[in-house]
Amino acid sequence: MNTASNHDAHGPKSGIMRWITTTNHKDIGNMYLIVALAMFFVGGAMAMVIRAELFQPGLQLVNPHFFNQMTTLHALIMVFGAVMPAFVGFANWQVPLMIGAPDMALPRLNNWSFWLLPFAAVMLVSTLFMEGGAPAAGWTMYPPLVQQTGDAFPFLIFTVHLLGMSSILGAINIIVTIVNMRAPGMTLLKMPMFVWTWLITAFLLIAVMPVFAGAVTMLLTDQYFGTSFFNTAGGGDPVLFQHLFWFFGHPEVYIMILPSFGVISQVIPTFARKPLFGYASMVYATAAIAFLSFIVWAHHMFTVGMPISGQLYFMYATVLIAVPTGVKVFNWLATMWRGSMTFETPMLFALGVVVMFTFGGFTGVMMGTAPTDVQYHDSYFIVAHFHYTLVSGAVFSVFCGAYYWLPKWTGYMYDEKLGKLHFWLTAISFNVLFFPQHFLGLAGMPRRIPDYALQFADWNMVSSIGGFAFGLAQLIFLWVVIKAVRGGEPASDEVWEGADGLEWTLSSPPPYHSFNEAPKVS
Amino acid sequence: MFRSKTSTRLNGLLGVGLTLGTADALAAWTLNLSPGVTPISRAVFDLHTLLMWVCVVIAIGVFGVMFWSIFHHRKSRGAVPAKFTHSTIVEVVWTTIPFLILVGTAIPATKAIILMEETGEAADMTIKVTGYQWKWKYEYLDEDISFFSNLAATSRDVRNGGDPRGVKNYLLEVDNELVVPVNKRIRFLITADDVLHSWWIPAFGMKRDAIPGFMNEMWASIDTPGTYRGQCAELCGKDHGYMPIVVVAKSEVEYRQWVAGKQGAARAEQAAAGKTWNKAELLARGEQVYNTSCAACHQANGAGLPGVFPAITGSAVAIGPQDAHLDIVMNGKKGTAMQAFAAQLSDTDIAAVVSYQRNALGNSVGDSVQPSDVKAKRR
Numbered sequence: 001m002n003t004a005s006n007h008d009a010h011g012p013k014s015g016i017m018r019w020i021t022t023t024n025h026k027d028i029g030n031m032y033l034i035v036a037l038a039m040f041f042v043g044g045a046m047a048m049v050i051r052a053e054l055f056q057p058g059l060q061l062v063n064p065h066f067f068n069q070m071t072t073l074h075a076l077i078m079v080f081g082a083v084m085p086a087f088v089g090f091a092n093w094q095v096p097l098m099i100g101a102p103d104m105a106l107p108r109l110n111n112w113s114f115w116l117l118p119f120a121a122v123m124l125v126s127t128l129f130m131e132g133g134a135p136a137a138g139w140t141m142y143p144p145l146v147q148q149t150g151d152a153f154p155f156l157i158f159t160v161h162l163l164g165m166s167s168i169l170g171a172i173n174i175i176v177t178i179v180n181m182r183a184p185g186m187t188l189l190k191m192p193m194f195v196w197t198w199l200i201t202a203f204l205l206i207a208v209m210p211v212f213a214g215a216v217t218m219l220l221t222d223q224y225f226g227t228s229f230f231n232t233a234g235g236g237d238p239v240l241f242q243h244l245f246w247f248f249g250h251p252e253v254y255i256m257i258l259p260s261f262g263v264i265s266q267v268i269p270t271f272a273r274k275p276l277f278g279y280a281s282m283v284y285a286t287a288a289i290a291f292l293s294f295i296v297w298a299h300h301m302f303t304v305g306m307p308i309s310g311q312l313y314f315m316y317a318t319v320l321i322a323v324p325t326g327v328k329v330f331n332w333l334a335t336m337w338r339g340s341m342t343f344e345t346p347m348l349f350a351l352g353v354v355v356m357f358t359f360g361g362f363t364g365v366m367m368g369t370a371p372t373d374v375q376y377h378d379s380y381f382i383v384a385h386f387h388y389t390l391v392s393g394a395v396f397s398v399f400c401g402a403y404y405w406l407p408k409w410t411g412y413m414y415d416e417k418l419g420k421l422h423f424w425l426t427a428i429s430f431n432v433l434f435f436p437q438h439f440l441g442l443a444g445m446p447r448r449i450p451d452y453a454l455q456f457a458d459w460n461m462v463s464s465i466g467g468f469a470f471g472l473a474q475l476i477f478l479w480v481v482i483k484a485v486r487g488g489e490p491a492s493d494e495v496w497e498g499a500d501g502l503e504w505t506l507s508s509p510p511p512y513h514s515f516n517e518a519p520k521v522s
Numbered sequence: 523m524f525r526s527k528t529s530t531r532l533n534g535l536l537g538v539g540l541t542l543g544t545a546d547a548l549a550a551w552t553l554n555l556s557p558g559v560t561p562i563s564r565a566v567f568d569l570h571t572l573l574m575w576v577c578v579v580i581a582i583g584v585f586g587v588m589f590w591s592i593f594h595h596r597k598s599r600g601a602v603p604a605k606f607t608h609s610t611i612v613e614v615v616w617t618t619i620p621f622l623i624l625v626g627t628a629i630p631a632t633k634a635i636i637l638m639e640e641t642g643e644a645a646d647m648t649i650k651v652t653g654y655q656w657k658w659k660y661e662y663l664d665e666d667i668s669f670f671s672n673l674a675a676t677s678r679d680v681r682n683g684g685d686p687r688g689v690k691n692y693l694l695e696v697d698n699e700l701v702v703p704v705n706k707r708i709r710f711l712i713t714a715d716d717v718l719h720s721w722w723i724p725a726f727g728m729k730r731d732a733i734p735g736f737m738n739e740m741w742a743s744i745d746t747p748g749t750y751r752g753q754c755a756e757l758c759g760k761d762h763g764y765m766p767i768v769v770v771a772k773s774e775v776e777y778r779q780w781v782a783g784k785q786g787a788a789r790a791e792q793a794a795a796g797k798t799w800n801k802a803e804l805l806a807r808g809e810q811v812y813n814t815s816c817a818a819c820h821q822a823n824g825a826g827l828p829g830v831f832p833a834i835t836g837s838a839v840a841i842g843p844q845d846a847h848l849d850i851v852m853n854g855k856k857g858t859a860m861q862a863f864a865a866q867l868s869d870t871d872i873a874a875v876v877s878y879q880r881n882a883l884g885n886s887v888g889d890s891v892q893p894s895d896v897k898a899k900r901r
Contacts, residue, residue: 058686065760065830131829138757144734145717145759148859150829232735238718239733272595274603281613303720303755304731305738308639312632319624326620327613333588334612338604340597351592355585362577369627371634372570374729375555378720378755443552444724446755449763453694453751454686458550 023107025092028114032089039081046074051467054460067450068136075139080163081121086398087259091198097503098192100183100519105176113169120162127152143230157220164209171202185521197262200290204251212248246297254293260397264350271347272339273498278331285324292321302373311370318368345419349400360388381441387434406484407491411509414484425473432466559746563727565634641739645709653719653732656761667784671696672814673764694751699768703777712738720756744771761818795869795893808878811871824883835884869893
């Protein structure tokens with residue numbers, strides 16, 4: 001070992017050790033994205049099982065206990081294994097490039113926060129093979145039901161701990177990087193929106209992951225060490241867990257959606273060839289949404305029996321989120337207005353997000369209104385709502401960002417025709433899949449049931465057909481990515497005609513240590 | 523809940539021929555909430571309709587502008603990008619207007635919440651609802667009537683592998699319905715015995731979580747006689763999808779007749795517990811009790827689900843000493859899904875089901891249990 005110059009200055013190590021010991025933000029970003037994509041297909045396969053069972057009434061494929069394992073794991077894997085790691089992968093790649101830094105501020109921590117993730121994911125999936133099966137009490141893990149989990153119970157808790165550690169360390173790294181390593185001249189209010197949204201998201205993560213870890217630890221001690229935090233017989237309160245869970249859980253949905261707003265705010269100006277409208281109000285709206293996300297959690301609990309004053313407060317605070325969210329949508333519209341738009345795949349996905357996420361926002365206002373929520377709660381209406389926000393909001397943004405940045409990362413253009421095919425198949429099948437679920441919920445179908453009354457049969461069949469098509473369409477994405485990594489038409493440095501920002505001043509792909517000398521931002 | 527005055531029209535409208543024709547199955551291709559049959563459900567329906575139209579109007583405006591822009595401001599039409607980046611006036615306007623719209627919808631929403639929570643008003647009758655894995659218990663606090671309501675045998679028989687299409691009200695039929703009078707203010711007290719459940723009848727416009735150790739309240743005043751169906755809405759384990767709720771609303775006179783009949787049946791049951799049962803009677807009754815109360819976990823053939831629910835066939839408890847067997851059936855097993863059936867089943871039912879488990883399902887201990895044995899064990 002010779003000293004400082006040995007920091008992989010001229011490129012990575014070779015072989016497997018490159019990936020195990022890497023401290024490079026691009027390598028780690030790649031690994032996050034690969035894990036996210038793999039888990040997206042694992043969680044997606046579970047969704048296929050769910051939709052196949054619900055294709056027609058009666059039990060055909062799985063038993064109810066396994067069905068509950070599928071809904072539980074599908075949610076946990078998609079939230080913690082697919083969407084969150086995908087955005088962390090984006091942050092790893094893009095934050096240093098966008099702020100003009102050579103790497104993340106804490107590269108070894110970066111390695112560690114990544115490597116916790118695959119082990120946590122494997123542990124979670126391995127519960128399927130344990131005595132008593134995987135966790136089946138829903139991703140919300142409400143006691144007392146979760147305490148009927150078999151041998152998988154402690155593994156579920158430790159998975160949450162590992163994922164939480166990974167997220168907190170990653171968040172610390174992102175904050176330290178953004179605060180300390182911006183290029184000279186890049187003041188906070190000159191940062192790209194994607195960087196801003198991640199800065200705010202990282203604070204959300206640090207604030208709420210410990211609460212979640214604490215809550216599941218209390219479940220653990222209730223189960224094995226005789227405490228009674230959530231056990232009524234011992235003087236505890238099962239509803240306390242719901243308060244703790246949703247104090248984490250509501251900000252968690254913004255942890256998934258704020259970076260996606262960031263991606264959209266980069267992509268729309270590029271393809272409209274016009275700067276982002278109302279940059280400052282975008283920043284303030286993001287901060288306002290983040291703040292409000294901490295004080296609205298009990299709108300997930302309107303049916304637990306709350307005093308009128310509690311219901312009124314949580315209702316008012318919740319629907320208030322529509323105001324800053326509306327500001328964001330209007331700003332994107334104004335960015336497009338009198339621009340000069342083209343519609344490459346990233347732009348198509350961005351527009352898909354604006355339309356369909358906004359639709360999810362509408363149903364969000366309907367559910368934030370407490371009296372109507374009492375009907376929608378725990379029905380398929382909410383299943384439709386959160387898939388509109390998290391699939392057409394967050395997952396579409398991941399596709400959007402992936403298509404947008406792939407040429408920069410790989411140095412090759414992806415196949416535009418296949419990309420557009422992927423978009424249209426995804427967008428259409430998504431709506432066939434989830435739109436009818438609004439009707440099912442309004443007609444009275446509860447969520448999380450493996451079999452249903454006959455009057456729900458027709459829309460369920462439509463929904464399942466959409467589901468299978470949606471699943472198949474994602475294989476196109478896999479193929480596009482593989483193709484772009486392997487070669488293709490070389491990408492220019494700027495890649496997109498209207499692209500603006502430091503990342504587009506570097507070569508495609510960028511050098512191993514992005515900026516060896518800090519660029520000047522005027 | 524699943525009323526379908528509109529269903530035939532919608533079927534025609536959608537031009538799809540896959541619908542189910544029977545009057546009870548109804549409502550295939552249903553699109554919207556039902557207005558329901560209580561003051562709360564109507565208030566909720568009106569609010570839902572208002573919110574939906576507000577959203578539709580905003581959506582038309584927002585997406586209209588967006589698609590107009592997508593169509594006209596595209597490079598292929600020679601659009602040249604403008605230079606503007608912000609406008610304080612516009613931004614203030616589009617922050618203020620949504621806020622005012624929300625204030626507008628919050629007013630009827632607040633009124634509806636207050637209506638829902640009027641549980642303090644004098645109720646004409648009170649029914650306590652307790653959720654169990656996976657059935658409901660109903661107690662009429664003023665009438666001394668109490669019974670369990672399980673998934674009907676017609677649905678249960680086809681749920682593992684049969685074709686549900688011929689079953690009337692598949693998964694929405696119970697063995698004992700909750701019978702109530704119309705036009706009375708009914709207070710429901712809702713709780714649970716084991717895990718969380720949620721009692722939901724869409725036509726009443728209400729659902730309330732059933733939480734062990736806590737008593738939740740809701741009220742309903744049903745203005746139309748009829749049968750109203752719902753399901754447990756909070757995930758409660760394996761058979762969450764198999765614990766329906768059926769409420770039959772009758773006129774006051776018919777309701778009183780039903781109450782008298784129910785009370786008479788309870789007296790007959792008490793008398794039956796006093797006699798000595800022969801083994802054939804016990805086994806016949808035991809099979810019924812086993813199928814409603816035990817088979818969901820231990821399976822109809824007694825094989826259980828390995829790792830989750832133990833088998834009855836060959837189990838050390840079921841072929842061991844009678845006293846220990848009775849003990850676990852009556853008092854449950856802590857930390858597992860095994861419930862304390864002493865609180866749920868009559869002496870006769872417990873005697874019958876324990877006898878059945880010891881002498882059927884592949885077991886042949888040979889002894890039997892009498893209701894008086896069970897009575898002696900109750901403390």
